[in-house]
Amino acid sequence: MLVKFLRYCTALSLIFLTMQLNVARGQVFPGDADNNGQVNHLDVLNVGYAWGTTGPARLETGGQPATQAIPVTWEEFFPQGLNYAFADADGNGVVNFLDLATISSNYGQVHDGGTEFVNFYEGVPDIHSQLILDKNEVPDYPTSGTYIEIPVLLGSEELPLESFQGIAFTIEYDSDYIADIEFTFDESSWINSGEGSFDFIGPEDEIGSKEIAISRKGNYPVDGSGKIGTVSLIVIDDLGTLLASPTDSSNVIINIKEIKAVNGDFWTVPIASDSVSVMVYGPDALPLSTNDPDLAGIRVYPNPAQDFIRIESPTVIKEVALVNSFGQLLRAFTIREERNFKVDLPEDFPGGLYCIQIYTDSGVLTKKIIINR
The missing domain is CATH 2.60.40.1930 (Macroglobulin (MG2) domain)
Incomplete structure (x- = not known):
């Protein structure tokens, strides 16, 4: 009996030790899927890569903005070594749209437990694929209240994307002149072929920037190039209050920055950024004659x-x-x-x-x- 009791105690000790070791494997902050210390649009890339994967649920589930222990790690790991448990933002044991909701609810939250680093790999135009704002669609003479749509293209026939998995980027604009800016994902885009994809728009907490992410659903990369969406913006109604006179004009820059694109192996690939200049005009600065x-x-x-x-x-x-x-x-x-x-x-x-x-x-x-x- 004593031997059986000792074996029983030993077994319990091993189970308890295993649980302690598993807990020590990590603390996850709900929504910080890349474990870089902040919840933002970059986390969407990890969720997209692990999309549809299932694993052990956490003891604590839901999106409360506080660290939660990972009692049992998942079988799958990202190529860089991070466990898929981090992509399960809400802790329910499956990576899906609910995890995007957790990212939204905790967006902008920071914590001290992050161990990963963000790698923005800036590409070079004409050498690497580029995220392009189509300047040909900018109207010639926008003024107060003008609505502008600018197509967004990723890659070109000469420099297409190979093994594309996902991309996250920030659109920066001058909020003094631009009343509002939106990004609309083109569901007919080449990115959305096959298994499909999804887009994510970060809350506009910071005036003057919009954070965006697009990812494939699961590790199903695609090749291609072309239009992926549209940036739409509205020039402020009271433009005349910013200009010295109705005959003045001002140059407004729309800029794409902080691009992170990942391939089918979840490695960061270089993407060249782009910007577009929009000259906005006071009413008396507009050309009043034409040769057409x-x-x-x-x-x-x-x-x-x-x-x-x-x-x-x-x-x-x-x-x-x-x-x-x-x-x-x-x-x-x-x-x-x-x-x-x-x-x-x-x-x-x-x-x-x-x-x-x-x-x-x-x-x-x-x-x-x-x-x-």
Whole structure:
């Protein structure tokens, strides 16, 4: 009996020791999937790589912002040695969308237990694949209230991505001139082929930047290049308050920085960054004449006007915008396949100088008008 009792005690001691060793294997902070000491968009890359994997659930589950012990490590490890248990952000034993929710809820939280380092591998244009802001889509003369869409491309035919797994990056912009900025993932993108992918937009806690991540679902890398999404932004309505006069303009930079891209082996690969310059104009800084025969043939009358103005155009009118002398957008009209359009001037518009912006297939024409009241 004594021998059996001693064996029983020894077995219990071994179990207890094993549990202690397992606990010592790590502490996870819910949401910090890469264990670098901060919860942010970079963690999405680890979640995406381990997507769909299952393992032992933690004793504590949920996304409470406090470290939790890893009682039993998972069988799988990231190639750099980090256990998959860190990707299980909510601790329920499966890596899925709930872990993205935990990243969102704990976004920006920091802790002292991080052991990994972030590696941003800055690429060189024309040598490495590039994350590109398509400058060709920036309108020529944006002013107050102008809505701008800029396609975002990853790689090119000459420098495509090979074995692409995921990418995280930050879009930086001047919040003095840009009222809002958004990123929309293109679900028809080459990144979304096969097993599929997902995107993650970090909360806009810090004005002037937007943190974004896109990852494949599981370790199913793809090759390709081309459009992956669209950056949309709006120029502030009260642009005139920032410019010295209505005839001034200002150069606004949209910048992509801190890019981390990983391949199918989860190693960081170099990606070149990009930026785009958007010149925003006060209403009197806009060009008021053009050599384009279609735009030059547009008539705006009567001028001065009291209650309305008419627009006659040799080409189809797509949109008409009315701005005041401070560059503030007052009215915008979307038009379908019309060459003649009447703009009724609201009674509450005071007399003075205004600009009418006419958008056509041939370009944009801006004309000054005077309202007599």
